[in-house]
Structures are given as structure tokens and as C-alpha cells.
Amino acid sequence: MTAPLTLFEKVWRSHEVVPETADAPAVLYIDLHLIHEVTSPQAFTALRERGLRLRRPDLTFATMDHSTPTRTEQVFGGAPISVEAAARQVRELERNCAAFGVELLGLRDARRGIVHIIGPELGLTQPGKTVVCGDSHTSTHGALGALAFGIGTTEVGHVFATQCLLQRKPRTLAVNVRGRLSAGVGAKDLILAIIGRIGVGGGTGHVIEYRGETIAGLDMDARMTVCNMSIEAGARAGMIAPDETTYRYLAGRPRAPQGEAWDAALERWRQLPGDPGASFEREVDFDAAALEPMMTYGTNPGMVIPVGGTIPDRADDPVFAKSLAYMGFAPGERIQEHPVNVVFIGSCTNGRLSDLRAAASLLRGRKVANGVHMLVVPGSQQVKHEAEAEGLDRIFIEAGAEWRESGCSMCLGMNGDLVPQGHYAVSTSNRNFEGRQGIGARTLLASPLTAAACAVRGRVTDPRELI
Amino acid sequence: MDPIRTLRSRTVVLAPSDIDTDQIIPARFLTTTSREGLGEHLFADWRYGPDGAPRVDFALNQPEARGCSILVAGHNFGCGSSREHAPWALTDFGLRAVVSTQIADIFRNNALKNGLLPVIVEPGAHRWLIEHPGAEVTIDLASCTLTLPGGETVRFPLEPFARYCLMNGVDELGFLLEREAQIAAYEARSAVA
Ligand code: SF4
Numbered sequence: 001m002t003a004p005l006t007l008f009e010k011v012w013r014s015h016e017v018v019p020e021t022a023d024a025p026a027v028l029y030i031d032l033h034l035i036h037e038v039t040s041p042q043a044f045t046a047l048r049e050r051g052l053r054l055r056r057p058d059l060t061f062a063t064m065d066h067s068t069p070t071r072t073e074q075v076f077g078g079a080p081i082s083v084e085a086a087a088r089q090v091r092e093l094e095r096n097c098a099a100f101g102v103e104l105l106g107l108r109d110a111r112r113g114i115v116h117i118i119g120p121e122l123g124l125t126q127p128g129k130t131v132v133c134g135d136s137h138t139s140t141h142g143a144l145g146a147l148a149f150g151i152g153t154t155e156v157g158h159v160f161a162t163q164c165l166l167q168r169k170p171r172t173l174a175v176n177v178r179g180r181l182s183a184g185v186g187a188k189d190l191i192l193a194i195i196g197r198i199g200v201g202g203g204t205g206h207v208i209e210y211r212g213e214t215i216a217g218l219d220m221d222a223r224m225t226v227c228n229m230s231i232e233a234g235a236r237a238g239m240i241a242p243d244e245t246t247y248r249y250l251a252g253r254p255r256a257p258q259g260e261a262w263d264a265a266l267e268r269w270r271q272l273p274g275d276p277g278a279s280f281e282r283e284v285d286f287d288a289a290a291l292e293p294m295m296t297y298g299t300n301p302g303m304v305i306p307v308g309g310t311i312p313d314r315a316d317d318p319v320f321a322k323s324l325a326y327m328g329f330a331p332g333e334r335i336q337e338h339p340v341n342v343v344f345i346g347s348c349t350n351g352r353l354s355d356l357r358a359a360a361s362l363l364r365g366r367k368v369a370n371g372v373h374m375l376v377v378p379g380s381q382q383v384k385h386e387a388e389a390e391g392l393d394r395i396f397i398e399a400g401a402e403w404r405e406s407g408c409s410m411c412l413g414m415n416g417d418l419v420p421q422g423h424y425a426v427s428t429s430n431r432n433f434e435g436r437q438g439i440g441a442r443t444l445l446a447s448p449l450t451a452a453a454c455a456v457r458g459r460v461t462d463p464r465e466l467i
Numbered sequence: 468m469d470p471i472r473t474l475r476s477r478t479v480v481l482a483p484s485d486i487d488t489d490q491i492i493p494a495r496f497l498t499t500t501s502r503e504g505l506g507e508h509l510f511a512d513w514r515y516g517p518d519g520a521p522r523v524d525f526a527l528n529q530p531e532a533r534g535c536s537i538l539v540a541g542h543n544f545g546c547g548s549s550r551e552h553a554p555w556a557l558t559d560f561g562l563r564a565v566v567s568t569q570i571a572d573i574f575r576n577n578a579l580k581n582g583l584l585p586v587i588v589e590p591g592a593h594r595w596l597i598e599h600p601g602a603e604v605t606i607d608l609a610s611c612t613l614t615l616p617g618g619e620t621v622r623f624p625l626e627p628f629a630r631y632c633l634m635n636g637v638d639e640l641g642f643l644l645e646r647e648a649q650i651a652a653y654e655a656r657s658a659v660a
Binding site for chain 2: 201
């Protein structure tokens with residue numbers, strides 16, 4: 001009898017081209033390589049310089065999301081992309097994909113979107129696959145039971161040329177979550193609280209598997225929100241064992257297996273969840289029942305408190321003091337009722353349909369407070385289309401928010417959507433680093449529901465006051 | 468890649484913990500399609516004032532920092548994004564090693580592929596280094612040791628294969644390309660569709 005294995009170990013083993021030894025890392029096969037405009041150009045250059053072909057264009061898939069504009073007239077009209085270097089990057093991806101035979105969902109494609117939204121949405125991401133992308137939030141795809149992690153551009157070149165990566169086997173960390181989430185509290189609050197507990201470096205060197213009744217009860221969108229932010233705890237990957245929720249989500253998606261191939265895949269996927277008795281190198285238990293809406297107050301995602309909480313005091317920590325100074329906060333201060341200038345709903349963390357529904361449920365029949373700039377950016381063109389079919393766009397627009405084309409947008413300051421210097425932005429994205437959303441921008445990370453509540457009141461608000 | 472065996476340099480210190488890749492190289496500089504020239508934008512938002520003039524109080528702008536190739540940084544350096552622009556910016560600036568108590572996974576991988584040494588030392592030595600900017604230290608790859616000015620040496624862990632590649636100037640892609648037969652056999656047996 002073989003030793004019981006975890007989900008991660010099963011996926012890892014089945015992708016070992018050459019297992020690791022003391023002297024050399026494993027050669028790991030990659031089933032799906034997603035690329036985008038920002039981290040791929042230098043890797044294509046490396047192929048050209050060495051005269052190499054791209055080994056498996058059929059397992060490589062490209063889109064553009066980071067530097068693309070979100071204004072309709074710039075995407076579909078004749079208006080130029082305002083950042084010239086970004087326009088060049090977009091053109092270069094088009095040229096590279098054409099030259100190397102890679103399928104590209106280009107700027108005007110109805111299936112384009114943030115790479116981590118469209119992988120699952122198209123059914124490209126599947127349980128048991130190895131998925132990589134030159135982007136740290138590739139961890140998102142682990143929600144479907146894939147082993148998915150971000151790589152650098154040199155490694156993008158390795159996968160281009162060999163479809164493989166040299167990897168040391170990471171350690172395993174189980175995060176066991178039990179207890180029912182109460183009304184107004186969601187997956188974003190859960191993952192922020194987990195990061196607050198284990199710390200922004202707490203998962204370094206590990207792959208996290210999220211387990212337990214709370215996780216099993218989440219829908220796929222929520223599971224993706226959780227796995228997405230694994231990297232904010234330092235973990236390369238986050239995974240959730242596939243189950244009926246996963247299979248229902250995937251069934252019928254354009255790139256998912258169909259017919260007999262579906263039945264065969266299902267049989268394989270059902271073998272993936274960890275065996276009883278499989279052990280992890282570390283385990284953390286988390287009770288979600290008492291969880292409240294969470295919000296960050298500092299400059300990393302681990303600096304997080306309940307919306308109604310008080311900023312802690314760490315008198316002897318100069319880094320903490322510097323972070324609070326950047327944010328314009330003081331120890332012992334409450335963040336609730338603090339004025340808000342910008343609200344951003346979107347990103348690969350919270351740009352899916354259920355996120356937009358949550359925000360819209362709170363905005364229906366209400367207005368965005370005077371002086372607040374609210375931007376709603378669907379994670380993909382398909383999410384946009386589905387949201388419009390439900391009339392969510394009308395709710396946002398009537399409330400006074402802007403409704404845009406899909407992309408990374410205000411999650412990071414490289415496509416023209418920026419938070420002005422010194423302004424407070426409640427954002428559903430994943431990083432509150434200094435300058436992430438624009439020079440001097442002050443980011444408060446929160447759930448879509450909380451962000452919408454803040455937009456209505458113009459102040460940091462517990463969404464439970466409005467639901 | 469040029470082989471690296473030893474590095475001897477004075478250190479430059481950035482004490483904060485959790486220095487993320489958005490600080491190392493802000494996203495607005497990622498629209499480049501080449502690897503060169505990023506050193507100018509290294510730590511841009513910390514290094515330059517709103518008027519674009521260098522801030523004199525920032526460590527990397529001080530005259531003593533010129534020519535230093537070893538950066539001593541706070542715990543959990545390089546967290547955040549997978550942008551390889553971060554090690555490109557550091558090496559373009561002239562840095563060859565980062566010393567910390569923890570270095571984020573993706574950054575560490577990217578650093579190794581660009582001849583930038585990630586050196587993890589225990590908290591005692593780290594504290595000493597943080598408190599003594601400009602200390603002359605030696606990093607030796609053969610013995611995996613960092614030697615402090617007083618002659619005291621501390622060991623650091625380094626994955627053997629990465630060390631081999633660094634010391635011999637071997638690039639990993641060449642190694643992978645030599646595994647072609649095994650890769651083809653894997654594809655045949657697992658019928659990767
Ligand atoms: S939405 Fe933000 S975190 Fe996600 S891929 Fe885009 S830039 Fe990265």
C-alpha cells in the first residue's frame with residue numbers, strides 16, 4: 001500500500017518528468033501556460049536570441065490585461081491608448097503571438113479579461129493541471145484543484161522552450177476553516193483575516209491547501225478569491241480539493257472536456273482530493289463563525305482589522321510607524337467613519353459576477369456619496385456581458401459609478417486608472433502596498449460589499465449597517 | 468551568465484521589513500519590453516522626491532552607497548509580484564547580493580536566474596549588519612559563508628543546483644533543453660493533449 005498523499009502531492013507527482021534529487025530540482029511538466037503583455041516580451045526575445053521554437057503553442061494561451069485601457073472609447077473606438085509604452089507592449093504581444101503560433105484573446109475579443117478570471121471562465125483551468133503564468137496571482141487557479149503558481153520572465157522562457165520548469169518541491173500547509181460565515185461577511189474577509197493571522201511571510205516556501213466545512217460551502221467565485229490571495233501570505237500556491245461544486249462550475253465551459261472526455265476527466269478528478277490520513281508539514285485552524293467584515297489600514301495585506309476595530313499600537317516598530325504615517329493614520333485610531341475618496345470594485349480578487357452582484361445589491365436604489373469617485377471594472381468581457389444582461393450596469397451607473405471595460409485597471413498603476421496622491425481608496429483588489437494604485441495613494445482593501453457600503457456613505461462603513 | 472564565486476563589498480542597508488516589489492520597481496515602469504535601464508527607476512518612489520530630485524536621506528543616494536554590491540534588507544524582502552523587473556533593476560543598479568532573514572519565493576527564484584545572490588542569515592548576524600551600514604563583508608559561494616569585518620563567519624543556505632549554476636555560469640535553460648528525451652517520453656506516457 002502506498003502512503004496517503006495530499007492533493008498537492010498527487011498533482012506534483014503526476015507531473016514529475018524527472019523527480020528531484022539532492023543535487024538537482026525536479027523537472028516539472030506544465031499543462032497550461034498563460035501569458036500576458038507585461039511579463040512575456042523579454043521571454044520571447046530570449047527564444048529569438050537562442051533560435052528556439054516555442055515547444056507547445058497548443059498549451060500556451062495569451063491575453064492582455066495589465067496595461068490595457070478600460071475606457072470603452074480606447075478599447076473599441078479610435079481613441080489611442082494614453083500610455084504610449086503600454087500601447088507598444090500590446091502591439092508587441094500581438095506580434096509575438098502571431099510569430100510563435102500562440103492563441104491570443106486580443107484587445108477587442110469578447111472573451112478577453114484578466115488572465116486569472118478567464119482561465120477558469122473558459123474552462124482552461126482544470127483540476128489536477130499544473131498552471132503557470134508570469135504573474136503572482138496565478139495562485140487563483142488553485143481554487144479548481146490545480147497546482148498553479150506565478151513565475152518570473154526567465155521561467156516563462158523556460159516553459160516556452162521546454163514546457164517544463166526546474167522546481168524544488170515546496171512544503172505543505174493546511175489551513176482548516178470551520179464555522180459558518182455570518183451575513184455580510186464573505187470570502188474576502190476570510191482570506192484577509194487568515195493573512196492577518198499567519199502574516200505576509202507566513203506561507204513562504206509552502207503550498208497552502210484550504211480545507212474544512214467553510215471552504216466546502218463556498219461557491220467557485222469565492223474559492224477563487226481565497227486562493228488568489230495565497231501569495232499575500234507569501235505562499236506560491238493555494239489549492240482547494242475539487243468537488244461537485246467544481247464539476248458543476250466546469251461542465252459545459254468551452255475549453256472543458258466534453259462528452260466521453262468529460263466522463264473520463266471526472267473519473268480522474270475524483271481521485272485528486274487528499275487521502276484520509278495524509279499529513280501536512282504545518283496546519284493552522286481557523287474559526288470563521290465570529291468573523292466580521294475586515295479592512296486593511298496599513299501598507300501590506302497583513303495589516304488588517306475588523307471594520308469596526310482599532311488600529312493597534314506597536315510603539316517600538318519603526319516600520320509600522322512609517323506605514324501608518326504613509327496612510328495618515330495613528331495607533332489607537334478607528335478606521336470606521338474615516339472619509340473615503342475613491343472606491344474600486346474589480347481585479348482578479350473580486351472582479352467576478354458574484355462580486356459585482358454583491359456590490360450591486362447594496363447600491364440598488366442608492367447613490368454614491370458626493371465627492372466619491374467609484375469605478376466598477378468587470379474582470380472579463382464575459383463578466384461584463386453577464387452583468388449587463390442582469391442589469392447590474394444600470395444599478396452602478398444610476399448610483400453614480402463608472403462602468404468600464406475589463407482589465408486590471410486600478411489594481412495597479414500602469415494603465416492610466418490611478419488613485420490621486422494622498423486619496424483614500426477602498427479597493428477590492430489584493431495589494432495595499434505604497435504607491436500600488438498610484439503615487440501616494442492610500443489603499444484600504446475590503447470586500448465588494450464593504451466597498452459598496454463605503455461608496456454610499458462616503459466613509460468607511462460596516463456593510464451590515466446597510467443590508 | 469558570468470560565474471560568481473566570491474563577492475567582497477561594503478553593504479548598503481534598507482532596514483524595513485516586507486519591502487515589496489512595487490517599492491523595488493513601481494508598476495508604471497513595467498511597460499518596458501527590454502531588460503535594460505531599470506536601475507534608474509530602482510526604488511523610484513523612495514529615491515526621488517516629487518520634483519524628481521534624489522532624496523539625500525535615502526540610503527542608495529548617499530555617496531557611500533556608490534559601488535556597493537551587497538544590499539542588506541529587512542525581513543521578507545521581495546514579497547508581492549512575480550515581476551522579474553525587480554532583480555533586473557537591482558542588478559542594473561550594480562547590486563549582486565541581497566542579505567535578509569527571509570526572501571520571498573518568486574523574487575528569490577528570479578534573483579538566482581539573474582546572478583543576484585539571495586543570502587539568508589540568522590537574526591543575530593542580520594541585526595549586526597542592519598546596525599552597521601557600510602560594513603565590508605565577503606560572501607563565498609564555495610563554502611556558503613558570509614564573513615563579517617571582524618572575521619566572524621556565518622553560514623547561509625543555498626539550494627545546491629542554484630549554487631552550481633551560479634558558480635559555473637550555467638544557465639538553467641541549457642540544462643532543461645538537455646532533458647528533451649525525458650520530456651518527450653513524459654508527453655508520450657501521459658498523453659498531454
Ligand atoms: S488584477 Fe491586479 S493582481 Fe490581478 S493580475 Fe491584474 S494587476 Fe495583478
